[in-house]
Amino acid sequence: MRYTLRQIEYFIATAETGSITLASERVNISQPSISTAIAHLEEELGTQLFIRRHAQGLSLTSAGRLLLVEAKQLIEQAEHVYSVASEVGERVRGQLSLGCFITLAPMVMPELSHSFTSTYPESRIVQTVADHEQLLERLLSAELDVAITYDLLIPDEFEFLPLASLPxxxxxxxxxxxxxxxxxxxxxxxxxxxxxxxxxxxxxxxxxxxxxxxxxxxxxxxxxxxxxxxxxxxxxxxxxxxxxxxxxxxxxxxxxxxxxxxxxxxxPMVIGVLTLSQSRKPRLVTVFEEHCRRFVSDAYIPGMVAPVMERRTFLGQIDGDGSLPGDGSSS
CATH class of the missing domain: 3.40.190.10 (Periplasmic binding protein-like II)
Known part of the structure; x- marks a missing residue:
């Protein structure tokens, strides 16, 4: 085999974004490295994977579409090797595909992800931002391992771990x-x-x-x-x-x-961790759930004013006659 898993990852990123520039941003590698990896794959496999259109970016050929399916399975199997090794050795390592509800993501995702990878430096988090329906679909298709979202219309095939309540x-x-x-x-x-x-x-x-x-x-x-x-x-x-x-x-x-x-x-809306129901979750997922349980609560939410603190603020504003400053009833 004369291609690497890294080259396969670059191919997947390019196929899913339709752009070498966007793929470069996703995997945090230079554009020439992406281009070289794709050229090497096409030469090694003896087939064209992309059609280059200057104005419209890249689109997959029929061979490229077939390879994309196999490439994703290959990366998934490679990650599974890390999961098995992690569980046997009780080490937390490997890649976690994390989704987050679009309105929560700017506040919750950066601090939560950074704190997890800092605690478990052999882990890596790939982030996706989407609406609730898209998160459900991507969990079902195994594009995501776990999602941070709200407790809204959770189908039976999912598990939801509540973390904090937001009125x-x-x-x-x-x-x-x-x-x-x-x-x-x-x-x-x-x-x-x-x-x-x-x-x-x-x-x-x-x-x-x-x-x-x-x-x-x-x-x-x-x-x-x-x-x-x-x-x-x-x-x-x-x-x-x-x-x-x-x-x-x-x-x-x-x-x-x-x-x-x-x-x-x-x-209220309840923030929580959403996963597919399964008899035995990968160790990386269970450790991430526990990390979220410790890190997010009514007393502390990354990037937000926590509900407990806001309730205290309202209580602290009550004046002597039982009304709040600015309340028309006190005039």
Whole structure:
């Protein structure tokens, strides 16, 4: 055999991204190294794997598509060798394919992944960011080993380990009138313009809160991008509902948003670790689950204001007459 597993990994990265530039960023190696590896594979195998289109990047040939299936199986088998060795020697090593829900990823993923690989230096984490439905699909197809997501519509073939509970709250412009309220109800919000997070299942979660109270929200705009929504809110286009609590209150354009408590009894979203149900999980997965259990809780969530700390903040704001500063009822 005159090709290496590393060359196979470079081929997979290029095939899945359709670009040597993007493949280079994914595997953190130079573009010439990627090009050389692919050229070597094509020469060794005696077939063209990619069609080069300057404007459209790379696309797989029929032979390339067949090789991609085999290449993924080859890498999976190679990783399994590490898993077996790890379990026999009680060492934690190998590659973990980790997915994360798109709104959680910017805050949770970097610190959680770094802390794990620092604790277990022979491990490596490959990160994927996606919405909830995509995470389920990729776990089922074995593209992912584990995912950090919410407890929304978990099918029976999955296991969910709860870590922390995030009640919904309202995000408003710091300069807007709602920012002066200590709390606001859905009845008060129904007539205000809503900038809706338009992701599968998340969308239904937020809209169901209005339906439960017989209300219809005034949806002014929708976006699948959390940062776009925060910037629109900061610029006064409307409010949004959210569960994540970034430590920074700045939108990407430098304007500020404010969090306002949502009054009433609303189902929280629970952050947890999602895996396929199986009789015996790989040691790397079980160790990662335990790491998450120790690292994420109501008292501490990477990149976020933890729910316990936020509850203490609300309690600390209560003044002598039992109202909160800025609450219209105290005037």
């Amino acid at each position: 919904p709250h309202v995000v408003v412009s710091e300069a807007g009138p709602l920012a002066r309220h200590s709390a606001v109800s859905l009845q008060e919000l129904a007539r205000e313009p809503l900038i809706l997070l338009d992701l599968p299942i998340s969308r239904e979660y937020f809209l169901s809160m209005f339906m439960k109270e017989g209300l219809e929200p005034n949806i002014a705009s929708r976006s699948t991008h959390q940062d776009v929504i925060r910037t629109m809110v900061a610029n006064g286009y409307g409010y949004t509902l959210a569960n994540v609590r970034p430590r920074c209150e700045l939108a990407l354009d430098g304007r500020r948003v404010s969090r306002v408590r949502l009054s009433g009894d609303h189902r």
